[in-house]
Amino acid sequence: MGSFKRAVLYITRKKKKSILMFFILFCIATAVLSGISIKKATSIARQNSSKETANTFEIQNNLATNFTGTMPESLVNKVSKVNGIKNYDASVQGIGLVFKQLQNVEPKNNTVQYTDKQYKNLFPVEAHKFTEYDTKFMSKSFRLVEGRHLVEGDKNKVLVHKALAEKNNLKVGDRIIGTKDSLDYNASKDAPSEYDLEIVGIFESQNTDRMGSKLEIPENLILSDMNTLNALYGYSKGNSQYTSAVFNTNKNVDDVISDVNKIQENWSLYNISKSDDTFLALSKSFDSLEKIVNMLLIGSIIVGIIVLSLVLAFWIQGRIHETGILLSIGVGKFKIISQYIIELLLISVLAFGTSYFSSKMISQNIGDAMVSQASKQAVQEVQQGFGGMSLGYDANTSLATQTVDGIDVDVSLKEVLYVYAIGATIIISSVMISSSSIIRLKPKEILSKMS
Structure with missing residues (x-):
C-alpha cells in the first residue's frame, strides 16, 4: 500500500x-x-x-534668513523655464477679507476664541496661479467637486469650501462681496476697499474633525485668483511676491532640482523641499x-x-x-x-x-x-x-x-x-x-x- x-x-x-x-x-x-x-x-x-506628488518640489522662504516671507515672481519665472518642469503653481497667503454677508463655519473643536469684532466675518484668503497644481489638490487633500479650477488670467474669481457653501446657500456662479480688513497691515493703502468676487468652483477637504480656530480650518479658506491679491497688496504686473511655489516635473525630480540650484540666486533665502519632506507623516x-x-x-x-x-x-x-x-x-x-x-x-x-x-x-x-x-x-x-x-x-x-x-x-x-x-x-x-x-x-x- x-x-x-x-x-x-x-x-x-x-x-x-x-x-x-x-x-x-x-x-x-x-x-x-x-x-x-x-x-x-x-x-x-x-x-x-x-x-501625483512623487515628481514635485516646493520652494518656500527660509524664515531664518528671509524676513520678508516672500519670493519674487522673477525667481518663480526662472525656475518654471528649467528643463523638466511640466507645470507649476505659485501662491500668496493673505490675512484675509471680510465678507459681511457670510457666516463662518464654526470649528467642532475650537482652539481659539475670537472676541474682537474685527474678526467677525473675516475669512483667510489664499491666491493661486493654477489651483489644479497646488499641493493640496495634487495630493487629494482638497478635491474640486463643482465648477472649475482657478487659472492664470482669472480676475475676481474664487473657490469656496463645500461646507461654507452649504452653510451660506452658495453655488457656482454666485457673487460675494469682500472688503479690505484693517488687520492686514500688508495691504496697500491704494488698494480697492471692496472686491466683487464670483464663485467659479467648490472644493471639499479631508479634514472632517474641524479642529483649530475658525481662521485655520479649511472650511473657511477662500481660494482666489492671483490678480485679486495683487490688487489688495499693490503688486504691479510682473512684480508679485509669492509665499511659495510648487513645481511638477516630467523628469527625475532630483535632476531638476540640481538644475534649479544652478540658477543665479541667493538660495540661502529659500528652501527647496520634495514631497517626502512636505508629507512627513x-x-x-x-x-x-x-x-x-x-x-x-x-x-x-x-x-x-x-x-x-x-x-x-x-x-x-x-x-x-x-x-x-x-x-x-x-x-x-x-x-x-x-x-x-x-x-x-x-x-x-x-x-x-x-x-x-x-x-x-x-x-x-x-x-x-x-x-x-x-x-x-x-x-x-x-x-x-x-x-x-x-x-x-x-x-x-x-x-x-x-x-x-x-x-x-x-x-x-x-x-x-x-x-x-x-x-x-x-x-x-x-x-x-x-x-x-x-x-x-x-x-x-x-x-x-x-x-
Missing part, C-alpha cells in the same frame, strides 16, 4: 484528529492570507498616494504600516510552524505503534514521513481554500485597525521631531501631519496560491521538525518503544 492511500485512510478513520488539524491549518492560512492581502493593499495605496505612516504588516505576516508563519510542530510532535509520538509496524514490514522512514506530509497537504487543500472566505470577512477590519495605529505613530513621530509641538490645523501646515486615510484590502485567488505555497512550506518544515525523533532513531529502537 502506497503512502498516499495510507494517508487517505488515516484521514477518513481519524475524523476528530483530522478536524482538529483542519482547524489549525485554517487559522494559520487565514492569518497568512490576511497578511499578504493587507501587504498588497498597502503597496497599492502607497503607489497611488505618491503618484504620510511617508512615516506607510513605513509604520509596512512594519506592522510584516510583523503580522512573519509572525503568522513562525507561530504557525511552532504550533503545528508541537501538535504534530504529540500526534507522531502517539503513532509510534503504527510507525513500528510500518518499519517492521519494510516501509522506509522517508515514506513514513511522506505519509505525514501528504495527510496534512490533503487536509490543507480544504483548509486553505476555506481561508479565502474568512480572510475576505476580516482582513479589511484588520487593515483598518493597522492603518489607525500606524497613523497615530506617524503623527507622534512628526510632532516629536518638532519638539512635541502641534503643527497647526490650517490647510497647508496640516499636510505635514496628513496620514494614510485607508487601504482597500482585496483578497484574490492569486493571494490564495501564495498561501498554498507558504502553507506547504510550513507543513513540510513542521513535519520534519516534529519527526526528528523518529529520523534519529534506528528501527530497532522504534520497535522497542512499541513494547
